[in-house]
Amino acid sequence: MKDKIITYSFILVIEGFFLLNLWILDQKISFSERRDYQTFPQLTWDSIHSKDWMNDFDRYTLDQFAFRDSFRSLKAHVVFDVFHNLDNNKIFVKDDIIFKSEYPINEGSIQRFIQKMNTLKNKYLKNNKVYYSIIPDKNYYLKDSTHLNLDYGQLYDMVINGLQDMEFIDLRDILSLNDYYRTDTHWRQERLLPVAQKLGNQMGFAIDTSYQERKYAPFYGVYYGQAALKLPPDELIYLENEELKQAIVTSYEGDNLLYNTSKLGSMDSYDVFLSGATPFITIENPSKTNEKELIIFRDSFGSSLTPLLISAYSKITLVDLRYMNTKVMEEFITFENQDVLILYSTLLVNNSVSIRD
Amino acid sequence: MIFSSITFLYYFLPILLLSYFITPNRYKNFILLLFSLLFYFYGEPTYIWILLFSCIFNFYIGKKIGKSFNTKKSKVYLVLGIVINFGLLFYFKYTDFMITNINQILSISIPLMHIVMPIGISFFTFQTVGYLVDVYQGKVAYNNKFLDFATYVTLFPQLVAGPIVRYVTVEEELKSRNHSYSQFAQGVKRFVIGLAKKVLLANILGELASSLAGITVPTILSTWVHAIAVTLQIYFDFSGYSDMAIGLGLLFGFHFLENFNYPLIASSITDFWRRWHISLSSWLKDYIYIPLGGSRVSKLKWIRNIFIVWFCTGFWHGAAWNFIMWGLYFAVLLVIEKVILKDFLKKHKIIAHIYTILLVVFSFVIFSQESGTILNLFKCLFGLGNLTFTNAETVYYIRSYGILLLVAVMAATPILTNQMKQFQNKKWMTIVEPIYYVVLLLVCTAFLIDASFNPFLYFRF
Numbered sequence: 001m002k003d004k005i006i007t008y009s010f011i012l013v014i015e016g017f018f019l020l021n022l023w024i025l026d027q028k029i030s031f032s033e034r035r036d037y038q039t040f041p042q043l044t045w046d047s048i049h050s051k052d053w054m055n056d057f058d059r060y061t062l063d064q065f066a067f068r069d070s071f072r073s074l075k076a077h078v079v080f081d082v083f084h085n086l087d088n089n090k091i092f093v094k095d096d097i098i099f100k101s102e103y104p105i106n107e108g109s110i111q112r113f114i115q116k117m118n119t120l121k122n123k124y125l126k127n128n129k130v131y132y133s134i135i136p137d138k139n140y141y142l143k144d145s146t147h148l149n150l151d152y153g154q155l156y157d158m159v160i161n162g163l164q165d166m167e168f169i170d171l172r173d174i175l176s177l178n179d180y181y182r183t184d185t186h187w188r189q190e191r192l193l194p195v196a197q198k199l200g201n202q203m204g205f206a207i208d209t210s211y212q213e214r215k216y217a218p219f220y221g222v223y224y225g226q227a228a229l230k231l232p233p234d235e236l237i238y239l240e241n242e243e244l245k246q247a248i249v250t251s252y253e254g255d256n257l258l259y260n261t262s263k264l265g266s267m268d269s270y271d272v273f274l275s276g277a278t279p280f281i282t283i284e285n286p287s288k289t290n291e292k293e294l295i296i297f298r299d300s301f302g303s304s305l306t307p308l309l310i311s312a313y314s315k316i317t318l319v320d321l322r323y324m325n326t327k328v329m330e331e332f333i334t335f336e337n338q339d340v341l342i343l344y345s346t347l348l349v350n351n352s353v354s355i356r357d
Numbered sequence: 358m359i360f361s362s363i364t365f366l367y368y369f370l371p372i373l374l375l376s377y378f379i380t381p382n383r384y385k386n387f388i389l390l391l392f393s394l395l396f397y398f399y400g401e402p403t404y405i406w407i408l409l410f411s412c413i414f415n416f417y418i419g420k421k422i423g424k425s426f427n428t429k430k431s432k433v434y435l436v437l438g439i440v441i442n443f444g445l446l447f448y449f450k451y452t453d454f455m456i457t458n459i460n461q462i463l464s465i466s467i468p469l470m471h472i473v474m475p476i477g478i479s480f481f482t483f484q485t486v487g488y489l490v491d492v493y494q495g496k497v498a499y500n501n502k503f504l505d506f507a508t509y510v511t512l513f514p515q516l517v518a519g520p521i522v523r524y525v526t527v528e529e530e531l532k533s534r535n536h537s538y539s540q541f542a543q544g545v546k547r548f549v550i551g552l553a554k555k556v557l558l559a560n561i562l563g564e565l566a567s568s569l570a571g572i573t574v575p576t577i578l579s580t581w582v583h584a585i586a587v588t589l590q591i592y593f594d595f596s597g598y599s600d601m602a603i604g605l606g607l608l609f610g611f612h613f614l615e616n617f618n619y620p621l622i623a624s625s626i627t628d629f630w631r632r633w634h635i636s637l638s639s640w641l642k643d644y645i646y647i648p649l650g651g652s653r654v655s656k657l658k659w660i661r662n663i664f665i666v667w668f669c670t671g672f673w674h675g676a677a678w679n680f681i682m683w684g685l686y687f688a689v690l691l692v693i694e695k696v697i698l699k700d701f702l703k704k705h706k707i708i709a710h711i712y713t714i715l716l717v718v719f720s721f722v723i724f725s726q727e728s729g730t731i732l733n734l735f736k737c738l739f740g741l742g743n744l745t746f747t748n749a750e751t752v753y754y755i756r757s758y759g760i761l762l763l764v765a766v767m768a769a770t771p772i773l774t775n776q777m778k779q780f781q782n783k784k785w786m787t788i789v790e791p792i793y794y795v796v797l798l799l800v801c802t803a804f805l806i807d808a809s810f811n812p813f814l815y816f817r818f
Binding site: 011083 | 367400756758764795800805
């Protein structure tokens with residue numbers, strides 16, 4: 001009897017999933033993993049001969065497997081609850097906050113970042129007052145000796161000692177873990193007024209602090225899908241006022257919107273801020289006639305902070321050097337006496353290979 | 358294609374099972390041959406012709422040897438068979454190794470040929486040569502049905518990573534075999550256990566080993582844990598594959614011999630090799646060691662025989678000096694053991710186990726490293742590398758993988774299996790046991806779906 005049950009249950013599982021996989025329609029995109037899924041590969045003689053078809057088909061079977069997300073969740077539970085691993089694919093959860101381990105320190109990457117920024121300063125920004133700030137990622141505030149963490153002291157020391165003729169603005173003491181989304185890597189815009197004020201204090205500008213909150217929920221951040229665990233989602237709040245509504249956004253790629261609400265509920269709702277990754281954006285503030293301009297070299301953290309700085313400038317130019325090389329940049333910007341802010345997260349400094357020449 | 362893949366588990370196997378069991382008995386070998394070729398083609402489309410050549414050539418030569426049995430001709434055919442089979446193996450596996458060494462010794466620069474080795478060639482070459490020798494010695498009758506012979510050579514459960522199945526083991530089952538629920542269930546259990554060994558233990562141990570190999574600041578402790586993790590990884594990887602092969606064999610009515618018998622509980626190196634990769638060591642014993650005279654010769658010749666066999670064992674595993682060193686390391690140990698330590702180890706069981714496991718762990722340090730880094734690693738193991746004992750990173754990995762290491766150590770002994778056996782006949786096991794295997798299969802599936810680390814170590818051999 002037992003042998004029959006084992007035989008039929010095995011057949012049921014493998015034949016059942018085989019038929020289910022044939023029956024279920026293929027998905028093109030994974031919202032939880034934020035990537036395109038492999039679709040059924042085209043069969044050609046060349047693709048078979050080179051084994052490309054087989055490799056693609058293997059990926060296809062993984063991506064399109066029925067209940068894929070539930071299986072990923074099962075795996076995460078076994079990893080954490082049975083094996084008691086401290087992380088699953090570098091992801092771990094503490095007090096319902098999802099972290100992604102960033103370890104070890106990559107000195108080569110930090111040096112590369114320093115060299116790039118010094119070159120930028122010497123080549124293009126000789127006549128500009130340049131400020132810089134390194135945004136700590138949320139692991140910085142993880143008070144936990146269990147997990148491996150970057151030697152942030154070394155990272156900051158290297159950057160501060162390495163960057164020349166630029167003024168450092170230290171944001172470490174005015175941020176806390178609560179200023180970051182629980183399910184995402186980024187900081188929360190509604191909690192960034194102290195950051196904007198600190199930048200203003202050091203750079204010599206004052207910002208408007210009266211905003212209305214616009215809320216979107218549930219917001220599932222980038223780590224949520226990677227964790228594959230049932231955890232409470234975040235609420236995404238963005239700040240608006242009349243001045244921001246009148247701001248004129250010109251984007252080199254993408255939509256000319258300060259807040260692109262069509263991105264809410266998309267693969268990455270954080271893209272609501274300036275439509276996500278874009279190489280070059282200008283934001284003009286018609287209600288500010290002081291002719292003060294700011295250029296920000298930034299990563300995605302800058303997208304949510306920038307709207308809070310608009311009240312101080314008549315024009316802000318955003319450059320993302322991950323998507324734009326400096327030679328092209330010259331065609332778009334005439335460097336005069338604008339304020340310049342270099343604003344990158346520790347994550348990017350430690351993985352600076354993505355910054356273009 | 359590998360067994361621990363979604364493609365195999367949820368596409369290849371369901372279609373094969375369905376096709377196989379609805380086909381009348383006399384066409385079952387045809388189905389197996391067809392799917393075995395597909396299985397091989399999926400992983401090695403370029404070199405399928407070598408496998409086909411091996412089937413045709415060895416079928417023909419086997420027939421010739423059999424027909425000219427006990428004549429000079431049969432010897433000629435045997436030599437031809439051995440030369441062609443080993444010639445192919447040598448060409449694909451060892452040419453670049455030879456060129457590299459000739460270049461180094463003679464300070465010349467013959468360009469490398471960058472030959473890609475066909476998957477499984479080491480295994481099917483040994484099987485076919487074994488078959489030819491057995492026919493020549495009259496131990497088995499030559500096969501005169503090409504379909505059956507080709508099914509034997511290409512049989513997918515053992516085709517690409519063993520065990521090395523002797524023709525005599527499956528000779529009768531190639532002609533006719535029984536299928537039963539009991540056998541099928543046995544196969545399922547064996548297959549799922551093997552899959553779990555591979556996916557839940559070997560792969561995760563591989564992640565640990567890989568993390569420790571890339572540790573920012575190595576420590577003495579990290580080097581030890583790395584060596585232990587590598588040993589366990591190799592054991593579970595290979596024995597898991599063998600379990601899956603044996604299990605799959607049972608699904609289709611074949612009974613392959615055991616390839617592992619808890620080698621990590623061995624009480625001597627001799628005992629270890631009676632338990633580790635049994636199909637390879639018995640092949641080398643029967644087809645090289647015994648023909649050379651085995652132990653029934655002068656002491657000097659006996660030692661020579663041991664060194665030849667262990668050189669072959671190492672060289673079979675790979676065309677690199679670390680594998681040769683690994684083989685010869687065991688030759689030295691076996692000679693010392695047989696000449697000096699034999700009685701001592703029998704009397705002192707605990708010391709014997711510690712001695713064996715330490716030497717086995719050291720052997721896998723040699724096995725898993727490039728020859729240039731081996732000495733350095735041994736220095737680290739014994740604290741000669743100017744290393745601290747431990748650091749935060751080492752502690753992190755030990756804490757993170759501690760339970761897995763404990764489970765792996767337990768699973769490397771018969772403790773869990775013996776515990777399970779105690780409950781085998783309990784009534785509640787009728788329900789619990791099937792659930793256990795289904796859950797294990799689904800958990801393995803979950804790990805495969807979210808996998809980033811799933812190589813089979815023995816595929817390169």
